Amino acid sequence: xxxxxxxxxDRRFAALKADGRAALVTFLTAGDPDxxxxxxxxxRLPEAGADxxxxxxxxxxxxxxxxxxxxxxxxxxxxxxxxxxxxxxxxDFRTGDDETPIVLMGYYNxxxxxxxxxxxxxxxxxxxxxxxxxxxxxxxxEELCLPALKAxxxxxxxxxxxTDDGRLPAVLNNTSGFVYYVSITGITGAAAPDAGAVAAQVxxxxxxxxxxxxxxxGVRTPEQAAAIARTADGVVVGSALVNVIxxxxxxxxxxxxxxxxxxxxxxxxxxxxxxGAASAEAR
Amino acid sequence: xxxxxxxxxxxxPDEDGHFGIYGGRFVAETLMPLIxxxxxxxxxxxxxxxxxxxxxxxxTHYAGRPSPLYFAERLTEHFGGARIYFKRxxxxxxxxHKINNCLGQIxxxxxxxxxxxxxETGAGQHGxxxxxxxxxFGLPCVVYMGETDIAxxxxxxxxxxxxxAEVVPVTSGSRTLKDAMNEALRDWVTNVDETFYIIGTxxxxxxxxxxxxxxxxxxxxxxxxxMMAAEGRLPDSLVACIGGGSNAMGLFHxxxxxxxxxxxxxxxxxHGVETGEHAASLTGGKPGVLHGNxxxxxxxxxxxxxxxxSISAGLDYPGIGPEHAWLKDAGRVEYVAVTDTExxxxxxxxxxxxxxxPALEPSHALAHVAKIAPDLPSDHIMVMNMCGRGDxxxxxxxxxxxxxx
Numbered sequence: 001x002x003x004x005x006x007x008x009x010d011r012r013f014a015a016l017k018a019d020g021r022a023a024l025v026t027f028l029t030a031g032d033p034d035x036x037x038x039x040x041x042x043x044r045l046p047e048a049g050a051d052x053x054x055x056x057x058x059x060x061x062x063x064x065x066x067x068x069x070x071x072x073x074x075x076x077x078x079x080x081x082x083x084x085x086x087x088x089x090x091x092d093f094r095t096g097d098d099e100t101p102i103v104l105m106g107y108y109n110x111x112x113x114x115x116x117x118x119x120x121x122x123x124x125x126x127x128x129x130x131x132x133x134x135x136x137x138x139x140x141x142e143e144l145c146l147p148a149l150k151a152x153x154x155x156x157x158x159x160x161x162x163t164d165d166g167r168l169p170a171v172l173n174n175t176s177g178f179v180y181y182v183s184i185t186g187i188t189g190a191a192a193p194d195a196g197a198v199a200a201q202v203x204x205x206x207x208x209x210x211x212x213x214x215x216x217x218g219v220r221t222p223e224q225a226a227a228i229a230r231t232a233d234g235v236v237v238g239s240a241l242v243n244v245i246x247x248x249x250x251x252x253x254x255x256x257x258x259x260x261x262x263x264x265x266x267x268x269x270x271x272x273x274x275x276g277a278a279s280a281e282a283r
Numbered sequence: 284x285x286x287x288x289x290x291x292x293x294x295x296p297d298e299d300g301h302f303g304i305y306g307g308r309f310v311a312e313t314l315m316p317l318i319x320x321x322x323x324x325x326x327x328x329x330x331x332x333x334x335x336x337x338x339x340x341x342x343t344h345y346a347g348r349p350s351p352l353y354f355a356e357r358l359t360e361h362f363g364g365a366r367i368y369f370k371r372x373x374x375x376x377x378x379x380h381k382i383n384n385c386l387g388q389i390x391x392x393x394x395x396x397x398x399x400x401x402x403e404t405g406a407g408q409h410g411x412x413x414x415x416x417x418x419x420f421g422l423p424c425v426v427y428m429g430e431t432d433i434a435x436x437x438x439x440x441x442x443x444x445x446x447x448a449e450v451v452p453v454t455s456g457s458r459t460l461k462d463a464m465n466e467a468l469r470d471w472v473t474n475v476d477e478t479f480y481i482i483g484t485x486x487x488x489x490x491x492x493x494x495x496x497x498x499x500x501x502x503x504x505x506x507x508x509x510m511m512a513a514e515g516r517l518p519d520s521l522v523a524c525i526g527g528g529s530n531a532m533g534l535f536h537x538x539x540x541x542x543x544x545x546x547x548x549x550x551x552x553x554h555g556v557e558t559g560e561h562a563a564s565l566t567g568g569k570p571g572v573l574h575g576n577x578x579x580x581x582x583x584x585x586x587x588x589x590x591x592x593s594i595s596a597g598l599d600y601p602g603i604g605p606e607h608a609w610l611k612d613a614g615r616v617e618y619v620a621v622t623d624t625e626x627x628x629x630x631x632x633x634x635x636x637x638x639x640x641p642a643l644e645p646s647h648a649l650a651h652v653a654k655i656a657p658d659l660p661s662d663h664i665m666v667m668n669m670c671g672r673g674d675x676x677x678x679x680x681x682x683x684x685x686x687x688x
Contacts, residue, residue, distance in 0.1 A: 060588045061461065061573060063468045064311045070455055082585040108309060109572045113586030135309040135572065139299065160313040162475055167316055185313055186473040 008101040008129045009154050009177040012051060013212040013233060022229035024049055024274045025214050026267055027105065027238030029056035029072040030089055031081025033245055033255050038076070039089050041260045046100045048264040049271025052178075052214075052234065054132065057086050057106030064134045066189035068239035071246060083114045087126045094127035103130040103156060103177070108144065116144055120151040130154035130177045138170045145174050158182050159205055168208055178212040178234060179205055183219075189239030192218045199231040222273030229277035237270055292539035292615050295606060300489020300576075303612065305605035308488040310575045313472045318575075322490045324395050329497070334390065338498075341386045345419070346376045348383075348501065352509035352666070357636040358652075365659035367652060368518070369669040370506055370534065373642065379671035380502060380530045381412035385481055387498035389416040392479035399474065400424040402481045403467040405432055405460035405526065406597030406644065407439025408671055409483030414448035424448040427466040429459040432596045438675050457590040460526075460600045464574055484527025485604030488575030492604050499533025506666055507537055514664055520545040523668040524648040525618070526562070526598035528607045530670035539615060548607060549651045551593035552620030562591035563620040564603040565611050578605040594623035594683065595643035597671070625650040627683060630673065642671030643679070 016023050026045055031038050045053055058073040058081050065073070090102055104123065111119050111133065123131075131148055138145075138157070145155045154177030162185060163171050172179065181201060183193030198215055205213050215228050216236025228235045244266055248259030295302040308318055328334040342348040351371045359367045372380040392400060400417045402424070404410030410426040417424035426443055430452045433440050443450050456462040464487075471480045485492045485499070503521075510518055521538060523531035525548040538544050553561035561567055564579040571580040573588060581589045581601035593599045610616040629649035634640045641649060648667050656665060673680075681688050 059586075060456065061465055063465050063574070064313075064472060066469075067455075074456075077587060107572075109580075109582070109588070110586035112572055113582065113584070134311050135575070137308065137310060137312050137315040139308050139315065158312045160311075162313050162316045164316065171312065182313065185475045187469045190473065 007154055007177065008099065009052065012101050013178060016051060022232055022274050022277065023051035023214065023234035024225070024271045025052040025054055025216070025234045025236040026050040026241060027054040027056060027236060028241055029058055029069065029076050030086040031058060031076035031079055032072040032242065033075045033249055034079040035081065035085060037255050037260055039092060041263050042089060042093050043096060044264055045267060046097055048267040050100070050267055053100060053102045054105045054236065054238070055086065055090065055102055057083065057104055057110055059107040059110055062107060064187055066187040066239060068189040068242045072242040083110055087122050090126040090128055101129040102127065103132055104128050105132040108133050108135050111144060116147055120148055120153060124151055124153060128153060130156050132156045132158070132180060134158070138173065141174055149174065149176060156180055161185050161201065168205065172209045175211065178214050179209060180236065181205060181213050181215045182217045183215050184217050186217065188217055190218050192220065192224055195227040198228060202232045222269045225270045226273040226277040229274040235274055241266060292610065292613070293536060295609065296489060296493055302606045302609035305577050305608040306489055306492060307577050308575060309572050309577065310488045311472060313475065317475055318488050325391060325490050325494050328391055328394060338387055338390055342501065346382045346386060347374065349505045349509070350374050352506060352513060355637055358633065361636055362653065362656040364661065365656040365663040365665040366661065367656060368664065368666045370502060370666055372502060372530065372668060372670045373672035377412045377415050378674065379408040379412065379642065380499060380533060381409045381483060382415065383501055383533065384483065384495050384498040384529060385412040385416045388481045389420055393420060395479065397477060397479035398422060399478045400481060401467050401470050401478055402483060403427045403460065403463035404483065405463070405599055406595065407432070407436040407443065407675065408597060411439050411442050413481050414443040414446035417448060418446045425470065426450050427453050427463040427470070429453045429463050431458040432460065435679050436596055436675055437678065459591070459596070461588065484529040485532045485606060486527045486574060486576055486578065486602060492576065492606055495529055496532045496536055496606065499529050500536045502530065502533035502668065503535060503537035506534065510666070517541060517544060518664040518666045520547065520663065520665045522547045522549060522648050522652055522665060524549045524598065524644045524670065525603065525607065526551065526600050526644065527602070528604040530668050532604060532606060534668045535616060546616045547651065548616055548618045549648045550618060550620040551595055551598035551647055552622045553592040555622050556620050560592040561620065562593040562598050562600060564601060565607065565618040566620045570608065573602055576605045578608045579603050594626060595647065597644045598647065619651055621647050621650040627680065629653055630680060639669065640673035641669055642673045643676045645670050
């Protein structure tokens with residue numbers, strides 16, 4: 001659906017295209033391992049090099065996620081995270097940053113129970129730019145996708161290796177902001193994708209849409225990020241960051257003081273990888 | 284939900300898999316093309332006489348259908364009211380109704396050229412049935428089972444292994460049926476080309492709820508014929524236990540348009556619905572979206588799924604098939620809950636009076652029969668689905684009764 005309104009996502013991807021480089025998209029679960037640490041990391045993500053922020057809405061039953069993000073959801077829920085707190089964190093972030101796009105990512109049930117209209121109103125007011133809802137395929141667009149677009153929030157769809165040419169138009173229709181290409185058939189944090197195969201798939205999708213294409217699932221290191229960044233408009237990293245949080249938990253459950261710095265250091269390394277890729281290839 | 288009564292309760296779902304507001308296809312994009320393929324393959328098979336001929340042959344010669352309709356004379360005397368019949372689906376090959384659905388789905392898997400079978404299981408009855416049909420047709424099989432359930436259903440775990448299945452313990456979440464289903468979905472999303480996922484109940488994304496219902500409807504279809512032969516008329520009431528709801532839907536569906544027949548689904552009330560420790564999604568839950576469909580779910584105010592509790596691993600699931608959710612709202616089927624304790628009492632009573640050791644799942648249905656049968660007239664005919672046998676449960680029951688084996 002073509003929208004006349006430009007969003008933070010549109011502006012950010014346009015600016016990066018002008019710079020000739022891909023976006024680093026970082027995923028962290030809201031409230032993992034606790035509200036304070038999570039908010040502190042969120043606020044510092046842009047200075048560490050995150051161009052777009054995906055913020056996970058924790059859910060008890062994340063069917064498309066691997067062990068790393070499952071565990072991050074569990075930690076956040078155990079620490080008392082809920083939808084109201086997640087939206088409050090976005091609101092707090094916006095007091096210091098009005099440019100970096102934030103995309104909320106998760107599953108439908110917590111939104112459905114919060115109430116679709118109430119959720120869209122509160123998300124918009126808090127400064128949310130886009131939504132990725134894993135269990136809402138185009139067949140269920142009337143649930144949230146269409147109301148979100150009407151409210152002025154981007155709805156970012158996942159395209160996968162099983163999305164063939166016959167189905168791709170249905171997936172791209174009503175998608176806005178960017179297209180998230182899932183580089184493997186599998187769950188988050190699985191085996192690293194083959195950069196060559198990904199390049200071919202990104203080219204296939206880009207031939208059907210003007211939207212930027214970001215690639216995720218299985219990207220862990222600055223080198224992998226750089227390889228993907230040479231062909232895609234964005235690189236998504238999630239499980240690798242979430243695992244740094246896991247590793248920062250002490251045996252008594254407390255959070256090691258250096259955890260936030262270590263997460264941000266990995267973000268910086270990934271950002272260097274993505275930015276370094278730009279000079280290597282004409283885009 | 285509906286203020287007017289539909290002309291028929293048997294025409295659902297619509298082409299997108301909706302029963303009223305329930306059902307649907309809430310799955311990740313990776314799975315969506317597979318779900319559409321499955322829908323197409325099932326529609327083709329459903330209209331192919333050869334598919335039915337093959338399935339009927341297996342039902343007769345492999346599963347042992349039709350299962351008997353048995354007059355439970357001593358329980359009828361004991362309760363002193365309604366005439367009680369058992370539909371003996373516990374006598375099927377593998378010991379429960381689960382084989383009805385597994386035979387249908389594995390034939391479909393073969394037609395689709397799939398070479399690997401996966402499944403989730405709670406009590407292990409579905410897992411055993413899947414492992415059985417996979418062995419029969421020579422296909423490798425992986426069964427996901429919560430670690431908690433593995434501990435309380437050891438005999439079934441060993442049976443699955445004997446049948447050649449790989450049983451994968453699931454350690455995430457509450458380590459029961461819902462987590463096993465999450466893990467099976469994660470496997471399917473990873474192994475999309477060769478894998479067929481045999482879901483065990485009338486839940487999941489369309490077309491599973493209606494497909495599993497169709498395969499299980501053999502139960503109610505047989506009851507209609509058998510009751511005409513036994514009593515010369517249809518029954519007055521039907522009672523079945525409900526976890527995901529497949530045995531109940533199989534019994535109920537052929538009778539939904541017989542308005543004079545009272546239909547009752549019995550959920551697992553655990554320690555009591557009022558305690559919060561139960562598995563009664565319809566009695567104690569509210570609508571939400573999980574595992575591919577909208578239905579009644581046990582959940583908190585933030586939409587997080589809460590853990591179910593039941594003495595019966597097969598009923599220990601926080602959701603329910605979407606068609607049941609619709610039938611509840613439409614008022615066509617009554618849904619009630621009985622507690623662990625009541626089910627245990629019914630388990631013992633049936634064993635002593637009828638010489639039939641029921642599974643803990645249908646013991647819930649029987650516990651409700653025990654509540655209502657005494658007050659019904661002696662010409663009231665009631666059919667209860669004895670959907671599984673209790674051999675698998677004797678160790679767990681012994682523990683609950685404080686008996687050392």
